[in-house]
Amino acid sequence: MDKTKSTLLIVDDTPENIDILSSVLGQDYKIKVALNGERALAIANKVPRPDLILLDIMMPEMDGYEVCERLKSNPATRSIPVVFVTAMVEEVHEEKGLALGAVDYITKPVKPSIAKARVKTHLALAHQSRELEKKVALRTKELHDTRLEIIQRLGRAAEFKDNETGLHVIRMSYYSRFIAESFIDDEQSGWPELLFQAAPMHDIGKIGIPDKILLKKGKLDEDEWALMRQHPRFGAEIIGKHESGLLAMAYEVALAHHERWDGQGYPDGIKGEEIPLSARVVAIADVFDALTTERPYKTAWSVEAATDYIQQNAGSHFDPELVPHFVRSLPRIVDIKSKFEETACFD
Template identity: 55%
Template sequence: MPDARILIVDDEPANLNLLRQILKGEHALSFAKSGADALATVAKQPPDLILLDVMMPNMDGYEVCRRLKADPRYRDIPVIFCTAKADESDESTGFELGAVDYITKPVRVAVVKARVRTHLALAQQKEALAKAAEQLHDELIQSRLQTLQMLGRAAEFKDNETGLHVIRMSHYAQALAKATDWPDEAADLLLSAAPMHDVGKIGIPDAILRKPGRLDAEEMAMMRTHAEIGARIIGAQQPGSRLFDLAASIALTHHEKWNGTGYPQGLRGTEIPIEGRIVAIADVFDALTTRRPYKEPWPVERALALFHVERGAHFDPELVSAFLDIMPEILAIREQWQEH
């Protein structure tokens, strides 16, 4: 690794000077004469590798290593112990603490150079592999999002709803999740999964989907199958994926009701997954406040009055309270993505 930074830690000046002579000109060297100084140096500028003496006063090398490996910022820095303690039990202790190698004193020039070169190369390779894995992970997530987006566009061709509906309701769902203390990453995942809530309508006949009036009992029974159809469609794509699992759960459960009268499983209360309860509120609010083939849009005030009535019946009462609390944010989303 060119221009690698190496921290050499030893309480004996003679040992520091010897290692300086061995490694000078090949790497950028820094030095510490105690465990406390070593930790302070690492915090100021993390090195690429540490050569660490074991037997030091106040804080020995084992404790320094233990503290470094306990800190996520520094745990990946390779540590090589340099010590006169050559017992097998001493080496075992060092490796258990996370050291990558053990050089016994008196050190030999060829050994020090070879071990340093090897572990710098391994660290560089590990870093490259981590970056490649991160890029692959990002590409995989992107491909899954694209798959969901394609499914969503396919569903739009079957339904009278516009793409703006799924944009609005997914942003409503994300805002409600954040308002109930979901981590940002989880709320963002919900934003990506929520648009697939009605993908099962692909399996519903057009005559039912596009009927310009209320459905009769038989038609309604057919329409209700879209929840299970959607879960099957999504669940067959990437089993074990957090994104697809979340989307499948939403598709299956967003028509369940808090009092157990929903479909398709008649789940009650917290038996309904939280993502299904959140999306139920987001979906119904947007359905009420926008034009549909069978109705004119409701004023926001009328929609909110219904939520007050259905709190604890259709909807999770605590989620309704949180939704009402963020109504200014919800209305801003509605304005941003209004129909034209």
């Protein structure tokens, strides 16, 4: 059988009607048949799926309307064009079928030329639609990847001001996503991925801090520390307020990731659930990575010591509900830490 031929599924409880359509269309298309709605749904859900379904309305147990409704409610079969083939020609019946998602009607008795023309047209339209969807999906992915790359580069631009490689933003972004995935128990949610994309912008405000403060090896004096504490606000001003979900989250992460659960953080001293969830997650990821990374002014803590610190500060610095999800995510976190490990050579 020619594998390039499109496949039609003919659904009718009367074998004679199936025979008529098969004889009309069988030369140009591969034909599958079903004598009832349940069988039709089973065939439609089996890969490879039919390219178009010719569906009778008046059938026992499950009529064509219900079959069409169930096909269109299933993401796996929603895009298959459905053409009703029926003797029910009143306008109200046609309106109902089209409202359920059918693309056309063919009336019985079937005229071969009409059936061939309608099937050919709707297969061509479906093919064009699939090709357009592929192009849109490809372009959307390209835009998504470009946007993510720009955000990561901007985040690293800030990190390069006070560390050599900028790998911090990569690691802590993964840590944030792992914690979020543990906390948000919903595989369909895009929130953890959105946080992964927004997290690299958390310290973009460091661009506004003078190098003499940012790179100072000794302790900051009171005035220097007061300015350093403004970098979250600088970051929020750099990002600005936007309708975009990604930039809106990047704004709240930049502004609030140094706030503390007990209200002793900065720049606004907000506490508890007043702090956006995204910033509460990033706070844990950011501190853990800072503790476990060597810097000119400190040695790296062990994973165990850093974990103990975060657990001991649950309810004071960190959201106590999120900390167990951080602990649960440690195997994945340690794996990423190893993958993006820094080899630092400090004078």
